[in-house]
Amino acid sequence: MSEKVLMKGNEAIAEAAIMAGCRHYFGYPITPQTEIAAYMSKRMPQIDGVFLQAESEIAAINMVIGVSSTGKHVMTSSSSPGISLKSEGLSYLAGCDLPAFVVNVQRGGPGLGGIQPSQSDYWQATRASGHGDFRRIVLAPDSVQEMVSLTFKGFDLADKYRMTTLLLADGTIGQMMEPVSLDMGEVTKYEKPWAVTGTKGIRKPNIVNSLFLQPEVLEKYNIERYERYKTVEENEVMYEEYMMDDAEFCIVAFGIAARVAKNAIKQAREKGIKAGMIRPITLWPFPKAALAKAAEKVRAFISVELSMGQMIDDVELSIRCKKPVILCSRVGGMIPTPENVLAALDEAGKIGG
Amino acid sequence: MSTKQVLFAGFGGQGILFTGKFLAYEGLLSGREVSWLPSYGPEMRGGTANCSVILSDTPVGSPIVTNPDILIAMNLPSLDKYEDATVSGGQIFVDSSLIERKVKRSDVEANYIPATKLAADENLTGLANMIILGKVLRHTELMDYKNVGRAMAKIVSAKRKNLYDLNLKAIELGYSYE
Known part of the structure; x- marks a missing residue:
């Protein structure tokens, strides 16, 4: 096989x-x-x-x-x-x-x-x-x-x-x-x-029930x-770290958004922007500790989502709002492009202190 | 070749997704990293259909081709939509029996073949997709031409020998078209 x-x-x-x-x-x-x-x-x-x-x-x-x-x-x-x-x-x-x-x-x-x-x-x-x-x-x-x-x-x-x-x-x-x-x-x-x-007439009956x-x-x-x-x-927390060793900006993305983000990170690195990604594989339990640790060293986070901003809540909670978090998203069936992510990185570069 | 991003675009029913699948299988059989992603409306036939195929020597990032190295346009709306998105130095393949206009860009290589008309003339109705693919294989290094048979065997079951032969005949026709 x-x-x-x-x-x-x-x-x-x-x-x-x-x-x-x-x-x-x-x-x-x-x-x-x-x-x-x-x-x-x-x-x-x-x-x-x-x-x-x-x-x-x-x-x-x-x-x-x-x-x-x-x-x-x-x-x-x-x-x-x-x-x-x-x-x-x-x-x-x-x-x-x-x-x-x-x-x-x-x-x-x-x-x-x-x-x-x-x-x-x-x-x-x-x-x-x-x-x-x-x-x-x-x-x-x-x-x-x-x-x-x-x-x-x-x-x-x-x-x-x-x-x-x-x-x-x-x-x-x-x-x-x-x-x-x-x-x-x-x-x-x-x-x-x-x-x-x-x-089989041997043990006490089991009852599966949710009424108490x-x-x-x-x-x-x-x-x-x-x-x-x-x-x-x-x-059971699972996540992938991608180019996070020297990252100044941490993208958080899952599913297809993470695939797009990987392209954007490669392009950003070619331009000298140190971007990396933490990709949650378990959304619950969310990789809170990994994000909190990243918050100690990166300048800003970018939540890339195909929603109006939902996971961004978990990002902010995980890092206790220690660093700015920017939303990069498309909705309605649209998918963010690497260019959308690069634009968000530019924005992060301006505000991240 | 390191990474090639290919976009097949046309109407539903033209075999756009099938053509992409053929290429993806050949990539797999050659031990390369590949992705195949369809995009189409709710209707089975008549709507717009396109198919992103990426062949690479390194793991594929986003499977969505927004800027193709190679564009295969099988109707006018597809050429209108994706001509400008094609990378500079890229290649565009046009079914000239369905698209009357020429490629406007001068920084890409344009190739024309009346695939739908050839299919009708040669009794290969419905195989314009494979005819244009033959042309693509002639002018690109997407795959070794001698391998077309093994990839076809993966996507056309052995029980349908007739279809297997017709598909290969269509590719050969496009490949040798001058």
Whole structure:
């Protein structure tokens, strides 16, 4: 399997999910992620798995809750408006402490928006898709290879922490083709004593539930859950540092924006501007410590986003507003160009002290 | 060659994405870094379609080609839109059966081939994309011409031998067109 193959980002997610042991896919078509469902509809019957096109996004996420309750690997995928529809189910998954793997290949919004790439679901992904106190792990691939590796890892993290892992991609990474290696290694098996698998008349029944009417009990579960989240924050932060050794300006970007930023950094360096990048790979947990450390030495930060400025909040929080943070963004399906990023670097050069 | 940024542009249904895929596969088989990125409207046919392909000896940064080294224009709107974006010293390939005007820039190399008309004349309807690609391969160093067969075998299944042969015939026609 070490030979590289050319795959679309969306198809790469689907194949990686299968390699991670996923045999249950539920979804409803929506551009720009439909290739995931199309690929699953072809592959699942070949490997004795289940592909089911649900009657709606809401039905699909509830099917995910059902299968996850039995301890099996399960996933759903959608794009922005469809993820909004899944919000209730995502909250129930958290309330039941169920592992699940969910993909959002973002398109422009709000509302039906458009079908071109976007990153404007950052807040939804990292803050609040669903009611109640809860977190989910958010992974942000910037290449087709990472679509594979982060999908594989996403299933593992979901099981390890009994949480939802959300793969937050965008239409560009979903639609593009790049050579990928599908060599991922072994799937780690986790004990799931909580799973609803039939008592066989031997053990006490397991109950998967998110309703706790006694406030003391509900509080206890919330606090326990947040202790688990703290472990995730301590152990699972992932990011890439790019040309940061001598950087005076730190670009923060993820997904397709990070790819554009890399071009801009090369061009800036040719002009003698010392730019570098911290690319968050986990958006939650956010690489706060890495940014705080960078704030000690760089003059300014630039948040490059395909949104009106969402991740910039996390950048400012991470560095405790110690240095200026400039937003460089395009929205509505537009993608910042390296020239846009270079202009932001010029601006940073003027104000960064 | 270090990095070549190629932009195929035309209408949906002209095989723009397929042509790009062929080139991307050849890049992969040659052990190079490659990216392939489609851009098109919601409609399957008739809308604008373009395809960014980057072949490089170093990891590809942004997969979006905004300033192509090589532009393949298969309709007038595409030439109008991307002629000025082409890098100085770049190459532009024009389907002259669909685009009546000439390339205005004098700092790029312009190549013309009536690909759509040739396709109709030679009973290769729908393969104007591969005819113009043949012309591109003749005038660029994107790939070794002797390798066209192995890349084609990757994207046209062996069961469809007839299509494989027709695609290669179209490339050959464009390659040898004077």
